Amino acid sequence: MKLRALCGPPLCLFLCLLFQSGLSQTVVKSLPGLPGDLPFHLETGYIGAGELDDVQLFYYFVESGRSPRDDPLVLWLTGGPGCSALSGLIYEIGPFTFNYEKSSRFRPALKLNDYSWTKVANIIFLDQPVGTGFSYANNWESYNIDDNISVAESYEFLRKWLKLHPQFLSNPLYIAGDSYSGVIVPRVALEVDKGNEVGLEPKMNLEGYVLGNPLTSYDSDLNSRVPFAHLKGLISNELYESAKTDCNSEYINVNESNADCVDDLKVVNLCVENIRTANILEPNCVPQSPKSTVSDRWDPTLINRDPSPLLLPTERASRVWCREYNYLYSYIWASDRAVQDALHIREGTVEKWVRCNETLSYTSNVLVVIDIHKELIKRGFRALIYSGDHDMVFPYVGTLAWIDTLNLTISEDWHAWFVDGQVAGYATLYSSFPSLFTFVTVKGAGHTAPEYKPKECFALISRWFDYLYI
Template identity: 40%
Template sequence: MVPLIYCSLFVLLLLHPISEGAPEEALITQLPGFNGTFPSKHYSGFVTIDESKGKNLFYYFVLSEGNPTKDPLVLWLNGGPGCSSFDGFVYEHGPFNFQAGRKPGSQPQLLLNPYSWSKVSSIIYLDSPAGVGFSYSNDHNDYTTGDLKTASDTHTFLLKWFQKYPEFLTNPFYITGESYAGVYVPTLAFEVANGIKAGVKPMINFKGYIVGNGVTDKEFDGNALVPFAHGMGLISDDLFQEVSAACQGNYWNSSNEICEDKLKKVDEDISDLNIYDILEPCYHSPEIRSITSGSIRLPSSFRQLGETKRPLAVRKRMFGRAWPLRASVRDGYVPTWPQLLGSNSVPCTDDEVATTWLNDEKVRSAIHAQQKNVSGDWELCTGNINFHHDAGSMIKYHKNLTAQGYRALIFSGDHDMCVPFTGSQAWTRSLGYKVIDEWRAWTFGGQVAGYTQGYEQNLTFLTIKGAGHTVPEYKPQEALAFYTRWLAGQSI
């Protein structure tokens, strides 16, 4: 006969299997600005990836609101480079909708987000690399880094994180991100896949990855804007024919003077549009358009960004998303947005909600972040790192990973002019895989929500109709819909 005490323990483990391995000191019990019950458990803290240097990466972990023992586990990465993944947490698909305080600088209020991606998956929001968000190192030489080192460090983070949370090792694991995470995601996925082949422990149950409006390849990205502008009716047929003839399809690094002259006309025609969503209105008031002193080397469209009627409007911001028009990411040093602007005073940005909340000492204490005297102020996108693009084109990574059988979803908000869908559509087609699901509409709520094309090797390309650069921010319901279907292996 089994003693009653062991029977009781067994029942408790069945009822609460997730909490057994998770570190209790990482449990979040309350959040300033939120007056309610968490829909699932939240954990946060640091993983030290280099003891000798005190190199620490910060994570915020949201358990699935469904069945966390079986639902997919997802890592989310924002881009920049240099941008915190709290960007996704606060403004895109985190568990809360943030509402600005009644007075400037006052505490934001948090409400539950009905379209959080934690409805169907557990999510790790990671600040990476060190020097970004709450992540830091005691050796500031670590803030000089690049694609390959970031991927290696994040792989180390994952291995150590799973040692803290071993109960999630059997969950299907996916790597996701947007914008410059179009580089972070495939390079990390490659590291993880190689670790699995080498038998590195703990063994991660890696299944695939998702990239949204992602930086990928200098030629495909750099050549995407002109066809996009023409297809969207932003430039005339005559100008399109002239620039096509002059540039011969090479819009990103032409040394042809006539080509450059035509490209200037293209830039002039689109300069007053909202680069992150051409459907959104732009701010034209003198206060918002005022430019601070400093060397501003960006198109005027970056200074006139749009708004929506959502409770927390889509941000009027240019900071940390991707690159100026046609300036695709090339090998070598990659300037962060503060470095690009030549000034710490960023014009026309509004990240007050996230900045106010995450720099509140009570919030930092509640989520187990270091105080400001250790890791400094939280910034959405930092200029503290010196970052180098040293992984080259991502196409070879995508080819390698999909050839190994890993699932891949490449999605694009179809009205983003920053990383236009035309480039993503072109490079996915360039992989040469056979089309097994011909271009068709996908629907949500009985309406066309975008278009998709499926390839062999589990590769899917998807557009979201009417969405901008940060798809879940513009189209939260549709984003949750395609995310849910894809994770479940269903047809989108």
């Protein structure tokens, strides 16, 4: 009644439609754990997608600290499927992260990230698919999703977001993400270009896409774990040669009647079962899945498991440091009602925030996206693919294997790239006019690279966005 008294019928109708469509954007001025006002522009909000906007996708948007009008606009899709955008923002490429030295179990502290990609780009961090992070649906049916639905709803979100932020329509647009988003990002990029072709509004200034440690082909990527383990000295040369012969270089979906191959892979599994697959150099603290880490299909619990049963190192000083301890702070911080109020989370829409939702009702129905890469290259888009060279989830050797199938012309073969005069990794530059395709390893990094080597990855993305030599 008060609303009707304050405005005429046209405005009331507009406000009602706005509410029903789920459009909600708010500028966040401060965050618990970070003293003072935010030194960067942060907007959070919801945008509806799907039939009747039943799906409410939550996002964080950070303007570039350099030149918002000119710098690229990036849609960032964290992998999983079901890993929160906050994970990518706070542990990888966003403007703030946890200050572990000043944090306690009950009071996580934040600090600015000196190597945030938002120093050179405007970035939308999207909680997708629905059921991820703070995104939710108004009915249970909308939680039953697959790769196709995830792509469609991410594309719909981007169109609606740009309609609400037309000042960014002329900025170079990149679709980006890592891990499982390797099957989503290229398809969203292709949808954007197809939408432009048929005249859908708004027309987007798509220039390319970026992928880190990506899943691209289930069979190729998972099959590469055995040769990767051999390259890194995790299995002996004799065992590798035996498995290579007995299994005919096929280490997944093995025929159980091939006893020699099965026996070889049992020994391989014994060798790697206590290795942390996300980074083989770090301690393995969360128990592995009882399933094979070599022959089974993608099992997100191997790297995304809830670490909450673990104790913080300050409470168990005798324990070795584990990266999972870092993840505990995100559960504590994001579950704090004061934090959710600051982010303008709709109360009662998410029962419990988790970094990666392992109960997501998700069907992986796209097993290979190599042809999508070929199509994007044909259409002339830039691509940057980077991999931590100590990642055994999706090893770089598997990524190189599918890149070889693209039959691109190498413009500059495998060479070192440098940060502060030190080798930061190795790169291969490809050209397939008018497209430019770049593959880069990040030395010492795991799954995914910016979490382990933020300085090097910031140098990499800065150069690539600015068309500088890598």
